[in-house]
Amino acid sequence: MIEKVRNAVEKYHMANTEESVLCCLSGGADSVALLLCLHEIFPQVRACHINHQLRGEESLRDECYCVEICQKLxxxxxxxxxxxxxxxQKLGKSVEEGARILRYQIFEEMGCDKIATAHSLSDCIETAIFNFxxxxxxxxxxxxxxxxxxIIRPLIECSRAEIEExxxxxxxxxxTDSTNLTDDYTRNRIRHNVVPQLRQINTSLEKTMSGTLDNLREDAAFIKGMADELFESAYSGGGLDCEAIAAAHSALSGRAVMRLLKEAGADTSREMVKRVRELCTTGGRISAGGGVEAYTSCGKLFAVKPNIGTQIEQISVILYGDGNYKIFEKNIxxxxxxNLQYDSNIHKKVTNFIADYGKIKGEMVARGKLPGDTIKLIGRGFTSSVKKLAQAYAPPHERAKMVVITDDDGLIFVEGYGFAERVAVDNSTKTVLHCKIS
Structure with a gap:
């Protein structure tokens, strides 16, 4: 079985022999087998046993056993x-869930390169049935x-029967944890009742399911990769492009929307994902759970908690010329x-974001918009309120972080719109300033 474990470690690129590996040791058959295999494969193996103090003398027995076998090895x-x-109780979780969270916190504190848990093929089959x-x-x-x-699972291709043998x-x-012998937990009922029935239908259940799970993992990884590509290409300015999401296959767009909701702390149920995804075609606003609102604005889908981002500290950054600057987590x-030759036929999408550097007066400063800010933009012929420009350009939760640039005479640039008419390039321009905010 050690070779089988070694092959699984290599197949799934779990760890190399130079890394330190922590064995999560409960004292049960699976974790003891894991310890023996890791001891053979990895020179830098350590163990950690968590006594949850839930089963009295039995918990103490498990602790003593773990210490004893580690001393022998x-x-x-x-x-x-x-x-x-x-x-x-402090977390408001079940004892089982709270214990799991606490375990992994402690395992992380141990500082090993990898954390090895004793989940076996049998555990995978039971979990798949439970999820189904x-x-x-x-x-x-x-x-x-x-x-x-x-976190690695070296026993992932070993059945419980193989481990005990x-x-x-x-x-x-x-x-043996006595709670595993009862049918008080759903997982135990699956193990004691459902799996034996399935084995009567297919005597090679473990082998068949191992192949099936491999296929499902490959398919799931492929779909996730495609969905991540969609998310990355459609995401900008805190939201997803509605047109891109609406045009994508539901298997991909649903996952992209789910990721947006998850990162915002919202409900990620199938029904909620469907409702939020529909906003990309219908528009509107809905409550997405967890205090999060999902809505569309400026052609994008957002999931945010109200009032976050509407009140921010007013800061400013002096711009000394060429270079990268940062403000409100944005890059300028x-x-x-x-000596750039001027061409009056250059498209306004370019000219709006370049300025005659020689026309800029004094020091340039980047800051957030303020009440009363106005600017006469290139090609508009009239003075605009920055507040109104923000309402047209940015979603509500981003408006307070809209960037403007000033010189000694006032505003010369507004994010999303470009430079002021008074610094526009013309035939006399000798030095050009180009600005990009992302």
């Missing part, structure tokens, strides 16, 4: 005793991923070009 181990019940029963998509059906960040052949005991790129 010469593997360093750290034991942490925690009050999982109290921690879960309560409703899920392809990612849920693909079950537990072999790798997630620094491996330990028995080596004469290694393990401890200034380029100065000398």
């Amino acid at each position: 010469g593997v360093p181990i750290e034991v942490r005793r925690v009050d999982a019940k109290e921690y879960a 029963a309560r409703g899920t998509g392809i990612t849920g059906l693909a079950s537990i991923p072999p790798v997630r960040g620094k 491996f330990l028995s052949e080596r004469g290694v005991d393990w401890v 790129l200034l380029n100065i070009t000398h």
Whole structure:
């Protein structure tokens, strides 16, 4: 079985032998087998046992066993005793969920390159069935991923029967959590009742399901990659381009919208994703849960918490010429070009964002818009209120962060619109300033 684990480590690029690996050790058969395999494969293996103090003497028995087997193998181990019940109550979570969160926090604190958990093929099958029963998509059906960040699952292709046989052949005991023997938990009912029934239909259940899960993982990874590409290409200025989302296949646009909602802390249920995605064609505004509002503005779909971004600290940045500057988490790129030949036929999309550097008076300063700001833009022939320009250009939560640039005589540039008429390039221009904000 060690070779099978070694192959899984290589197949899924879990870790290399130079990295430090933490074995999450409970004392159960799966985690003990994991410890033995890691000890053979990785020179820098450590163990960590979390005593949740939920099962009295049984919890203490598990702790003592873990310390004992690590001492026999010469593997360093750290034991942490925690009050999982109290921690879960503070979070407002179930004891099971609270204990899981606490475990992973502690594992992260250990500072190893990789964190190895003992999830097996049997766990993957049970999780896939559980997810299917309560409703899920392809990612849920693909079950537990072999790798997630620094968390690795080297036993992902080993069944529980293989693991117990491996330990028995080596004469290694393990401890049994008595709660795993009851049907009090859904997962146990699946293990004790559903899986045996499926095995009667297909005696090669584990082998068949292993291949199926591999296929699902590949498909899920491909679709996620395509959805991420859509998100990156459609996302700018805090929102998704409505036209791009509406034109994309629902399998991709739905995932892009779900990512937008998730990053905002909103509801990501199938129904909510569908409703928010429809805004790209219908327009409007809806409550998206978690205090988040989803709405369309200026051709983009946004998911934000109201009032965030509408009140910001007023700051300013002096612009000394060529270079990159930062304000309100935006980048201002200034380029100065000398001896540029003027061409009156250049499109306004270009000319609006270039200025005659020689016409700028004194010091240039970038800041947020202020009440009463006005500007006479190139080609408009009249003075405009920056407030009204912001309402037309930017969604509500971004308007307070709209950037303007001033010189000693007032505004010379407004984000999204360009430079003022008084600094426009003409036949006498010798030095050109180009401005881009992203």
